[in-house]
Amino acid sequence: MSFNTFGHLFRVTTWGESHGPALGATVDGCPPGIPIDTAALQHWLDRRKPGQNKYTTQRREADEVEILSGTFEGQSTGTPIQLMIRNTDQRSKDYGDIAEKFRPGHADITYWQKYGIRDPRGGGRSSARETAARVAAGGVARAALDTLLPGVQISGYMVQIGPHPIDRARFDPAEIDRNPFWVPDAQAASDWADYLDGLRKSGDSVGAVIEIVARGLPAGLGAPIYGKLDTDLAAAMMSINAVKGVEIGDGMAAATLTGSANADEITMGPDGAPVYGSNHAGGILGGISTGQDVVVRFAVKPTSSILTPRATITKSGEAAQIVTKGRHDPCVGIRAVPVGEAMMACVLLDHLLLHRGQVGDGPRGRIGPA
Amino acid sequence: MSFNTFGHLFRVTTWGESHGPALGATVDGCPPGIPIDTAALQHWLDRRKPGQNKYTTQRREADEVEILSGTFEGQSTGTPIQLMIRNTDQRSKDYGDIAEKFRPGHADITYWQKYGIRDPRGGGRSSARETAARVAAGGVARAALDTLLPGVQISGYMVQIGPHPIDRARFDPAEIDRNPFWVPDAQAASDWADYLDGLRKSGDSVGAVIEIVARGLPAGLGAPIYGKLDTDLAAAMMSINAVKGVEIGDGMAAATLTGSANADEITMGPDGAPVYGSNHAGGILGGISTGQDVVVRFAVKPTSSILTPRATITKSGEAAQIVTKGRHDPCVGIRAVPVGEAMMACVLLDHLLLHRGQVGDGPRGRIGPA
Amino acid sequence: MSFNTFGHLFRVTTWGESHGPALGATVDGCPPGIPIDTAALQHWLDRRKPGQNKYTTQRREADEVEILSGTFEGQSTGTPIQLMIRNTDQRSKDYGDIAEKFRPGHADITYWQKYGIRDPRGGGRSSARETAARVAAGGVARAALDTLLPGVQISGYMVQIGPHPIDRARFDPAEIDRNPFWVPDAQAASDWADYLDGLRKSGDSVGAVIEIVARGLPAGLGAPIYGKLDTDLAAAMMSINAVKGVEIGDGMAAATLTGSANADEITMGPDGAPVYGSNHAGGILGGISTGQDVVVRFAVKPTSSILTPRATITKSGEAAQIVTKGRHDPCVGIRAVPVGEAMMACVLLDHLLLHRGQVGDGPRGRIGPA
């Protein structure tokens, strides 16, 4: 609705710039009675935190989240939850050049043209640092899902770096947390390490594809037309920095199928619930969840801040070359994995609330003898 | 915001079922003084109208639009514009079977599970017939863009049917209106005709990829984070029936590029405006338009209503086979072309109004000598 | 959110002008499975219909509502409900003068100044005829409340005309439907008849105060801060044409009380629910319902269309006198009673849905043997 808010009933407004005093998320509409503490949120932030290995930016941010409102004795109260992360490692001297020169592939030029003013330090508002706030908000959403839909699991992982996709035949979920790429394919993890080492040495970067899966959902989440679950997932993923494509289920490849191949046939399962013979639809029909896995993929373009010189112009219109030194991720897609998970959690919770409200049937507080 | 509304300031709420008395769009927020008449809207509806050739459904709908409010003496007044299209050819006898059996690939089962009630005639609310209302609303948006941003052009066309993409080397815009597929490649048009004839005879269907391009836009449309132009375009396209993937610029292929290849280099053009050496970004950086062509693609899955029998279940949980007779498009993607154009028009107008609101007329930042 | 929409989850967008082809309401977010038919909606429209007695405008409108979408076999399906009312008695010849002269007290001049174009016939969009659409939408809301909160009763009545308030000591609910003023005081009904006869003869008009009460609500509806139940009620009532003041509970008179007099003391009732010793708060504390009667009052200014000549200007800035002939209500407040009831119903349903969602806990449709 607004420029910096997403969600209908579970509404997250992120705020803050890369090199300002702090950034964070104002989370409105969280149901009451959800266990929320700093440690739980920190767990998710730590997954996204920069500087953890040589494949992500060497900027050192503690990324410690503070809960400033909305909880009491460790539980949400139904009022807005303010999550703040102080910026600590703001070496803005690295960025002097980019106040005058527009970095190709970056939002520098469009922010300038639109607003006539921007905070150039580290990309300001358009920095991928904004996604830390999303991850914190996603931690709240996960906690609420754990309470309201126990058993729901959200899992993100990389399925492609540059021209190198994983081999689905080697898919092993246990691998995801064993390598710096969150890739469920040990061989790919090894190959990608070599590939990225080479890229980093040449001062270049590369794109990636991330897949996010939600398991254990009920049928019935989502709504017709513009409130479709996939509509909101597409918006959520496309709103992440550097994302250029979003797919649900078979995605773009759905174009190549015939109707007979694409139809996910239905039978009755032993427990009296429908069972589908396949999942081309990615768990969503007509915008509403089927109860199958919800499967989303998105492509992240290569980091635009590279050491290779590129032609550009200055604010005064003069031709220039730019090399972005700073400390940048050779593949920003890697850190997009926890961000995609967070967005999935937020969208699912939002649709659960649209379905059943912030509080659910009946008042929650009773008065009378215990 | 709501389930059946899209847009922030230019807000379109569609309503109506496939076989109800009528369907339409409530268009709120159109600027005043825009020339709007039935003939202009009908022009766009006629492009989408079924039954025009053997590659689209043989249902015969006049699809005549009535303007019930919001204009005076041929101009918009700034008040809500109600666009109504009466349903005339509602052979609901064709649909008896599907009241009890869930068609695989359709919203039948999820609507039922969510709501416990649905209008089964022709898919009810989940029918692609809903897109007629979008095309009518898109006609209003185009008229407003013609007035407020003269020179903007929106053009949609098919770039792939099933496994058969166009050859970009043969791209000829003049071909688009010369064939039933809106394909800018005469050879592809001929090949696809043969391909679809075969599919139709076998009672099957196929998917497609559509590309929508907007030319002549100013820099500065869009907003950071969740109000990104590409975020809203992704949502708009994904909300169209049967769409499973959305791409901006290079889309999913952006994952395969290096940063040096992906960066669209910038120089100053002879008219004092920035010129880009390429358009991998699809005309959008940081969610804000660059002034280049805005390029969106989306994949439409194959029509799920096919003559090939598929396994399914009934409402009472019994195993069944279903063959969807009715009159269906062998490639529903064909008629998605004008729908995608309409969504592009609505999103661009909405962002123009948002820009005028927050920033005022025109971009604020200029590039050039002080 | 938008210009012509109200509500968060139960969203009503009204459209149409006084003398256009039709007007109506697009109702989005109604829960599924609510019994809705034309006759039930017509019942409420007939209460508001003009020309029923000599104290309301003599314009003769059938005000017949058509349901164009959103129901199947007499029940709501959860999709948008389009309610259309054709305009039939559009004697626009009565209005020639007002295309050029601005009527004092009317929106003529401000619509013109804002938009530079307006439909002058009968006030166009600013006509009180728009409230017919609200009453139709209110009928949907009442039906949903009857299903979801059986026992809730909404009752509106007049408590003052001009300087003549009712005597609360004579308050008799049974009187409300026995007189043309919906006044719960037989003596006032008789006095007001004489008073209005005199006013009508002199070509003048007068204001009024209407009170709307909702009984049988649960505690817990409403939300903190800007989602307060009283905030939405204030907006809903102030949005009605000619309303200039809104009160909850003691309203403006709350200013005159001491804290000890104002505090509604609490005890436990015999059925184990809290009981309040008084209701100064009007059934709302901190924006959330207490379970007591929710009490709202609003003041309607006198009809501005009068036979008494008033000084004004023309579009070209010339001084003029205007007498509004037409067929107007001597006290437009009378017909505001059913409108206020409708707004109360819409706001209550909306807040119920915010509390428990569109569908409620769990999917509604089951699959399996009956």
Added chain:
Amino acid sequence: MSFNTFGHLFRVTTWGESHGPALGATVDGCPPGIPIDTAALQHWLDRRKPGQNKYTTQRREADEVEILSGTFEGQSTGTPIQLMIRNTDQRSKDYGDIAEKFRPGHADITYWQKYGIRDPRGGGRSSARETAARVAAGGVARAALDTLLPGVQISGYMVQIGPHPIDRARFDPAEIDRNPFWVPDAQAASDWADYLDGLRKSGDSVGAVIEIVARGLPAGLGAPIYGKLDTDLAAAMMSINAVKGVEIGDGMAAATLTGSANADEITMGPDGAPVYGSNHAGGILGGISTGQDVVVRFAVKPTSSILTPRATITKSGEAAQIVTKGRHDPCVGIRAVPVGEAMMACVLLDHLLLHRGQVGDGPRGRIGPA
């Protein structure tokens, strides 16, 4: 549209509890290039700050605002502005009793019934302390109005305490800043001081009426039906803690007028703009500003936290007496003056942005010779 957000394009989300670590406002949609610094915002906060004289709570809060995002080198950038105020004087020992007993007239019982959990310290989220965040946000809105509509002035003052209204014949704007009540009547200031001293000694409190006037507005702000300027003002004022009634122009007294008395006659002024002979309408016709003063009044009920014992119940349903010691305002209405001004500023800026969006800069319709 969510529970804690107000505004359409200029959107303010407040967050925080009375005794949590901090509270604040997330301000989204501020135009770029507006001069904003801490000192300017602090000016407005200091007006509302508690403990400034014996007629307001003796709680000592520095109420120092920090700007955490959205500005660069002293100007807004168009991105979200996060305003944080740390709580410093949180003597929560004062509040032990109210964790178990519901204070009559307070939100204690309804928050409990709705959410089943609440932060009882100082009223938690329902504390009037939340209004500090509104005042900070209002400071941003005023700065934007100063830039975009120079000459607009917003002035709030008290017009009644308990049964004691001001005498309009003695109205002197210069008095407003000379007394602790912001009352434009020196005699009333003196009388009220005596009256409140008596009330305070008896441990009681009293209500008040506040008037807010905006001068220097252009015609054309506001929109039809649910986007009326007065609709949003009514909602904004009613959302303030303890407000029970809102009036525009003549307000509730409009009910007592005849149409001939109520019509604000129009002539052409010497500068070619319309001039009105009176302002019964409070500067708004059909929801759109006329260019006259916009006049809003609201009634604040007496502080419910009083030393007089009142009957209530505990969470376990037992009868109890409660005396609220704490440090409370004998007339919470006094500190509502700067809050009302802030809400007026926010609503006006929001409608200015909405107008620029849909209509563009300036009104479109002109009055005068062709």
